[in-house]
Amino acid sequence: MQAKKRLYIGLLSVSLIMVIGIAALVWYLFANREALVNQVVLLSLALIAAVIFAILGIGILGIVIMIIRSKTVPSLENLTQWANEMLFPLALLTGKFFGIEKEKILKSYISVNNYLVGNKKLALRTQDIMILLPHCLQNSECKFKITVDVNNCKNCGKCKISDLRELAERYRVKLRVATGGTLARKWIRENHPKAVIAIACERDLSSGIQDTGELPVLGVLNCRPNGPCVNTDVDVAEIEKALLTISKGGF
Numbered sequence: 001m002q003a004k005k006r007l008y009i010g011l012l013s014v015s016l017i018m019v020i021g022i023a024a025l026v027w028y029l030f031a032n033r034e035a036l037v038n039q040v041v042l043l044s045l046a047l048i049a050a051v052i053f054a055i056l057g058i059g060i061l062g063i064v065i066m067i068i069r070s071k072t073v074p075s076l077e078n079l080t081q082w083a084n085e086m087l088f089p090l091a092l093l094t095g096k097f098f099g100i101e102k103e104k105i106l107k108s109y110i111s112v113n114n115y116l117v118g119n120k121k122l123a124l125r126t127q128d129i130m131i132l133l134p135h136c137l138q139n140s141e142c143k144f145k146i147t148v149d150v151n152n153c154k155n156c157g158k159c160k161i162s163d164l165r166e167l168a169e170r171y172r173v174k175l176r177v178a179t180g181g182t183l184a185r186k187w188i189r190e191n192h193p194k195a196v197i198a199i200a201c202e203r204d205l206s207s208g209i210q211d212t213g214e215l216p217v218l219g220v221l222n223c224r225p226n227g228p229c230v231n232t233d234v235d236v237a238e239i240e241k242a243l244l245t246i247s248k249g250g251f
């Protein structure tokens with residue numbers, strides 16, 4: 001496993017261990033105070049917590065197994081997704097506690113997500129795939145409204161939109177530009193893609209991946225040579241690679 005993926009999986013595991021530790025401490029503090037807490041209620045809560053922890057543990061194990069086997073395990077997909085959603089905020093907090101940069105953790109999370117999506121060995125028709133671009137890829141001086149329709153771009157070549165239009169036309173993929181989560185969700189609702197290739201920064205990509213639930217999303221990070229949110233850039237070859245991953249049955 002690459003170091004990138006290990007970081008996020010490690011944080012998920014540490015988060016779970018910490019939560020179990022806190023639950024055990026609470027149990028220890030209250031178990032001997034019969035007058036304060038009804039023992040039957042306490043035992044029931046402990047049992048429920050134990051089941052939840054076991055499911056989360058299996059979810060994390062599922063992620064590791066899928067990465068090691070380079071193949072998805074359909075019966076574990078829901079559990080891994082659930083563990084991921086539940087423990088993601090805790091993993092960020094744990095990382096902060098250990099002084100790990102948030103960006104690094106998000107990168108690792110995206111890398112794990114991409115690997116799991118790739119392992120699903122999808123072989124979708126390219127027409128069922130949507131490439132979702134952030135508005136900041138457009139040259140800031142360009143006056144054409146590409147968020148309304150990306151075909152309003154005049155292919156002047158001052159930003160990557162023209163190259164991406166060419167790529168989308170060549171593979172007959174849907175191409176949309178979003179200014180934020182609301183517009184991105186609207187494009188997904190209207191176009192019903194079976195998978196999305198999303199381009200954005202670490203923060204927007206990870207919240208987008210979390211937002212879309214079961215819809216497979218492959219994330220490609222943009223580059224920010226001019227700082228965040230203005231005249232950003234992206235490696236078109238990386239997007240093409242992502243496209244081939246979900247249209248040709250995996251990595």
Ligand code: SF4
Pocket residue numbers: 138139142143144146152153154155156157158159160161162
């Ligand atoms: S390539 Fe298209 S979007 Fe980019 S600056 Fe030129 S016209 Fe505008």
